[in-house]
Amino acid sequence: MKKSCKPAMLGRVWAASRRALSLEHSPPHQFACCQWQAGHKPSLYYLTYRWLVFLTVTSIAVASFACQRLPRLYKGPKVELNYFKWFIYFTNWGYLLIALQAALALAVVHRYRNEKSLNISCDDDEIQMPRRQKTPVLCRMYWxxxxxxxxxxxxxxxxxxxLVHDPRIHEINALNLLVHGGNSLVMLAELAVTAHPVRAAHALYGAGAGLAYGLFSALYWALGGTDRLGLPAIYPTLDWNKPGSAFGFVALCAVVMMFAHGVATCLAAVRARAAARLRPAAHDRLALPAH
Incomplete structure (x- = not known):
């Protein structure tokens, strides 16, 4: 009896893990809506917000790429600036992801605004209980x-x-503040405005992205790649000439990534609770159908 129970228990654990890590969510139209709006269709205000976010972050990303230059206080050997080395930095990976999620969010909003009907009725007598709607690929990519x-x-x-900022090399200017501080402010605003949840188990995706960058940096170093100043390490704290400290830094970042996701999960939960308290009617309409 015990032997037969163990596989069944493992099967249930596996199924629960798959559900937690999946990118399925119902109702999917929540990905297109603002938490604070009334109704189940994306509002014009939210569409305007999405366009502003997309244009802003895209402009900053383009400016960050186009305005590259050697540090003003750099006094090392003369090096020729390689613009394509912009893509080797973790900061820029992160900002490209912000721009990508902004573009996908905009596409999701336009998709649901262009739909004539979401087949959701607000009259209790007319509400039908269809099968759970599968989350569209576009929504899953955005999430x-x-x-x-x-x-x-x-x-x-x-x-x-x-750990990284060095006043002798890195200038504190508007662009630096935007990509190393404005990035978090943008995502905090997104957490405050969007209606879709943040699932705790999805912390593994962020940690996986961090580990992927660690692997990339190791391969880049092994192939003889250098940073924009010609140094063998992209970041001083991620120097694969010292593999022990490099592995430790990657592991630390993965742990911090999990903690950061926990913070995001809590903020999203607080946002949803606040919306339910402050605008209960709008919250109920936004959540239909949740079966």
Whole structure:
């Protein structure tokens, strides 16, 4: 009897893990709506917000790429600036993800605004109970990008200002503040406005992205890659000439990423509770159908 129970228990654990890690969510139209709006269709105000976020973060990303230059206080050997090395930095990976999630969010909003009907009635007598609607691929892509971008933004801001920033090399200017501080502010605003949940188990996606960057940096170093100043380490704290400290830094970032996701999960839960208290009618309409 005990032997037969163990596989069944493992099966239930596996099924629960798959559900927790899945990107399925009902109702899917929540990905297109603001937490604070009335109704189940994306509002014009939210559409305007989505366009502003997309244009802002895209402009900052383009400016960050186009305005590259050697540090003003750099006094080392002369090096030729390689613009494409912009893509090797974790900060820029994170900002590209913010731009990607903004683009996907905009696409999701336009998709649901263009639908003539979401087949949701507000009259209790007319509400039918259809089968659970499968989450569209576009919504799942947006949810994944939003989750990882949020975790990366918080960690990038924390790690940059505590471990990476060197006043002798890094200038504190508007662009630096936008990509190393504005990134977290954007994602905090997203957490405050969006209606979809943040699932605790999805912390693994952010941690996985951090580990993927660690692997990339190791391969880049092994192939002889250098940073924009010609140094062998992309970041001083991620120097694979010292594998022990590099592994430790990657592991630390993965742990901090999990903690950052926990913070995001709590903030999203607080937002949902606040909306339910302050605008209960709007919250109920937004949540239909939740079966």
């Amino acid at each position: 994944l990008a939003h989750t990882v971008a949020t975790d990366l933004a918080f960690v990038i801001t924390l790690v940059y200002w505590t």
